[in-house]
Amino acid sequence: MNWTWLHKFASPPHAYRIAGRLAPWFGWPAFLLIGAGLYGGLVLAPPDYQQGDAFRIVYVHAPSAWMSMFIYGTMAVAAAIGLIWRIKLAHAVAAASAPVGAWFTVAALSTGALWGQPMWGTWWVWDARLTSELILLFLYVGFIALRSSFDNRDRADRAGAVLAIVGVVNLPIIHYSVYWWNTLHQPSTLTRLGKPTMSGDMLWPLLTMLFAFMLYFGAVLMVRLRAEILARERNALWLRAEIGR
């Protein structure tokens, strides 16, 4: 298979320009959809039979949790591509994604804790999903910390890539261990942060928010990627043209 198209796309000036053009196409729809999702979730959706209005937290909790895991997968795949095919742009994608994913994990954890309080009566519950998210946060922070310990960016890229790959292989194991551990120690109580059975008018705001968060990630990734590309680029020629000097 002819890979030149990939290498051409992966050339920094090309990627820089494309990312710049894509960012608003991700960003503005994300903004509108988040608005629509918030309105749908907070105003239009009826309160849940069991949890009342507290269930509305799902509209930010679930998309955040999904994004935290999706971004980790993206990061690991990008890092693997960078490691195997030695494509710097892939490493840049991984580096750019990590902080965003970490923040989504923080969002999932804090909204999860706040949701747990009225439901269980305590501020933190060692519920399977929250514990799994916490470990995911540790993985993210480890990745970011490892990368920042290296002075040489190339070594940081590759070391981080090895760690990310090890992490993503471990992730399903961690996930299932924690779920198993949780059912073991809480056999009687509801062990998952209640995902209420959803009717149609409760569901569409959730899907909207989910899609909106994905677009949002695309937008932020494009901007961070541009910053990464600029930071890594040593060749002044295309830089000069791009910045207009």
Add this chain to the structure above:
Amino acid sequence: MNRVSAAQAMALLYRRDLVLAFRHWDQVFQPLLFFAMVTTLFPLALGPELDELRSLAGGVLWVGALLAALLGLDFLFRSDQADGALEQLLLSGQPVALLAAAKGAAHWTVCGLPLVLASPFIAIALGVPFSALCAVVLSIALGTGILSAIGAIGAALTLGLRRGSMLLSLLVLPLVMPALIFGARAIDAAVLGDSARGPLLLLAAMLVLALTLAPFAIAAALRISAE
């Protein structure tokens, strides 16, 4: 010149590491002492009631062994990097993954095995009944094996970094949490009189996975760190 086979190289490396380690007896004993001390902390903190300690024994044993094994990981590659032996290994033409496996095995023999041998005694001190001791030994044995394998990856990645040992712990601990869950559960089940087979088998599966995949990750990390 005679070509040395990979298996011979592994055996040579394993023996060399053991000889080097046992030259410094204190380094061998330190993780063991740490294990004993950390597990002593719990009765001191929680009270001497054996019934209560027994219910926590699985967790206490595992956390103690985990932390003790983490201590020993730091030295896995450091001295080799310092005296240039690491570069020689990478340039030797032998498959680095296999050499890494040999070093990991030596590390387990020096750091992990003493913990395994000490675990039944500490378990008894925590009120664990004799019937559960077999599960204790198996659980800690499999667990320290997993820790040596995964920890070696972290040690290779953080080799030569400032404050690398703290970072090493931060990287390795999340990855071994699943082993902790099942390992502690195995001991707890045995203490309660239930069968520990399920968790032990899962632990064994994790060990096999770690032994199979970790050497490649270690080799990749060593090549990055040794530049």
Add this chain to the structure above:
Amino acid sequence: MNDLSWIDMGGYAAFVWPCFAIVIVILIGNVLAARRLHRQARDAAIRRVDAGQGRS
């Protein structure tokens, strides 16, 4: 009257609103951080280009 009861979120207001506030702050914060990062990288690149005039 209807408006006020909606804000109350069936008594869960103290949990629901902080959740949405946290997430919105995180979303906005990430956008601002990304843009600031890009700006800083641009400035640094400009400085590098200026300093290295004549070097390719």
